[in-house]
Amino acid sequence: xxxxxxxxxxxxxxxxxxxxxxxxxxxxxxxxxxxxxxxxxxxxxxxxxxxxxxxxxxxxxxxxxxxxxxxxxxxxxxxxxxxxxxxxxxxxxxxxxxxxxxxxxxxxxxxxxxxxxxxxxxx
Amino acid sequence: xxxxxxxxxxxxxxxxxxxxxxxxxxxxxxxxxxxxxxxxxxxxxxxxxxxxxxxxxxxxxxxxxxxxxxxxxxxxxxxxxxxxxxxxxxxxxxxxxxxxxxxxxxxxxxxxxxxxxxxxxxxxxxxxxxxxxxxxxxxxxxxxxxxxxxxxxxxxxxxxxxxxxxxxxxxxxxxxxxxxxxxxxxxxxxxxxxxxxxxxxxxxxxxxxxxxxxxxxxxxxxxxxxxx
Numbered sequence: 001x002x003x004x005x006x007x008x009x010x011x012x013x014x015x016x017x018x019x020x021x022x023x024x025x026x027x028x029x030x031x032x033x034x035x036x037x038x039x040x041x042x043x044x045x046x047x048x049x050x051x052x053x054x055x056x057x058x059x060x061x062x063x064x065x066x067x068x069x070x071x072x073x074x075x076x077x078x079x080x081x082x083x084x085x086x087x088x089x090x091x092x093x094x095x096x097x098x099x100x101x102x103x104x105x106x107x108x109x110x111x112x113x114x115x116x117x118x119x120x121x122x123x
Numbered sequence: 124x125x126x127x128x129x130x131x132x133x134x135x136x137x138x139x140x141x142x143x144x145x146x147x148x149x150x151x152x153x154x155x156x157x158x159x160x161x162x163x164x165x166x167x168x169x170x171x172x173x174x175x176x177x178x179x180x181x182x183x184x185x186x187x188x189x190x191x192x193x194x195x196x197x198x199x200x201x202x203x204x205x206x207x208x209x210x211x212x213x214x215x216x217x218x219x220x221x222x223x224x225x226x227x228x229x230x231x232x233x234x235x236x237x238x239x240x241x242x243x244x245x246x247x248x249x250x251x252x253x254x255x256x257x258x259x260x261x262x263x264x265x266x267x268x269x270x271x272x273x274x275x276x277x278x279x280x281x282x283x284x285x286x287x288x289x290x291x292x293x294x295x296x297x298x299x300x301x302x303x304x305x306x307x308x309x310x311x312x313x314x315x316x317x318x319x320x321x322x323x324x325x326x327x328x329x330x331x332x333x334x335x336x337x338x339x340x341x342x343x344x345x346x347x348x349x350x351x
Binding site: 011012014015017018021022024025026028029032033036037038039040041042043045046047049050051052054055056057058059060061062064066067068069081084085088089090091092093094095096097098099100101103104105106 | 124125126127128129130151154155156158159160161162163164165166167168169170171172173174175176178179180181182183185186187188189190205208209212213215216217218219220221222223224225226278281285289290291293294297298301302305306308309324327328331
C-alpha cells in the first residue's frame with residue numbers, strides 16, 4: 001500500500017461511479033444476458049435429478065409481458081431479452097434507489113461535515 | 124436458486140413468508156444507520172447490478188448452470204440491512220414481472236437469496252476482517268470467501284425447508300447432498316463475481332464500500348495526525 005500523503009490523488013466522484021456502474025449493469029442485462037447459459041440452474045437440476053421437478057407450478061405472473069426475461073411481441077430474441085433486461089434493471093434501480101433515498105439519514109454525519117469543509121465556500 | 128411455487132407446501136411457505144416479512148421489517152429500520160446522502164445512490168446501483176448479474180447464468184458442468192445471488196456482495200458494499208433490502212427488491216421485481224421465482228414462494232426466496240446470503244455473507248466477511256491484517260487490500264478477498272460460503276449455506280437451508288415441507292416424496296438427504304455439491308461449484312462463480320466487483324469499487328472509492336469503512340476511517344485519522 002502506498003504511503004499516505006497529504007495531497008490525495010483526484011478521486012472518482014460518487015456520481016461518476018454510479019453512472020459507470022449503471023452503464024455496466026445495463027450492458028450486462030441488455031446485451032450480455034443473451035449469451036447466458038440456458039441450462040437449468042442448480043436447484044432445477046437437483047429437482048429433476050432427485051424427482052421433485054414436477055411439483056413446480058406455473059407462476060401466477062407467467063402471462064406477464066416480460067415473463068422469463070423475454071418481451072412479449074418482440075420476435076428478435078436478442079432484442080426481446082435485451083428489452084426485458086434493461087427495463088427490469090431500471091425498475092429495480094428506481095425502486096431500490098427510491099427506497100434508499102426515503103430511508104436515508106438527513107442529519108449531517110461527521111463524514112458530511114468533513115466533505116463540506118473541503119468544498120470551497122459558496123457565495 | 125429461485126424457488127417456484129409448488130415445491131414447498133402452504134404452511135412452510137407461510138412460515139418463510141413471515142420470516143421474510145419480519146427480516147425486511149427489521150431491515151427497513153436498521154438500514155437507516157447505513158444510508159446517508161452518499162450511500163443511498165450506491166444502494167440503487169447495487170440492486171440494479173444484482174438484477175442484471177442474476178440474468179447471467181454461467182455453466183457449472185453436466186448441463187447445469189448458476190448465477191450470482193448477490194446477498195454477500197450487497198452486504199459488503201452497502202451493509203447487511205440495506206443489502207437485504209436491495210436483494211428483496213430484485214426478487215419482488217423478478218417474481219412480479221419476470222415470473223422468475225413463484226409468488227407463494229416469494230417469502231422462501233427472500234429468506235434464501237436475501238436473508239441467508241446477506242447475513243451469512245456479512246458475518247463471514249466480518250469474521251475474516253477481524254483476523255486478517257487491517258489493510259484495505261483484504262476487503263475484496265474477504266468478500267469473495269464470504270460469497271463462496273453463502274451459496275452452499277443457502278442451498279442447505281433450502282434442503283432443510285424441503286425436508287420440512289417438500290410436496291414431493293423425495294428423500295431429503297439426497298436433496299441435501301445434491302444441492303450442496305452443485306452449489307459449492309456455483310459458489311465459486313459467486314466468489315469470482317463478488318471479489319471482482321468489490322475489488323473494483325474498493326480500488327476507486329474505498330470510502331463508499333461499507334465493509335471497508337473501518338479501515339478507511341482509520342487511515343484518514345492517521346493522515347490527519349501526520350499532517351498536524
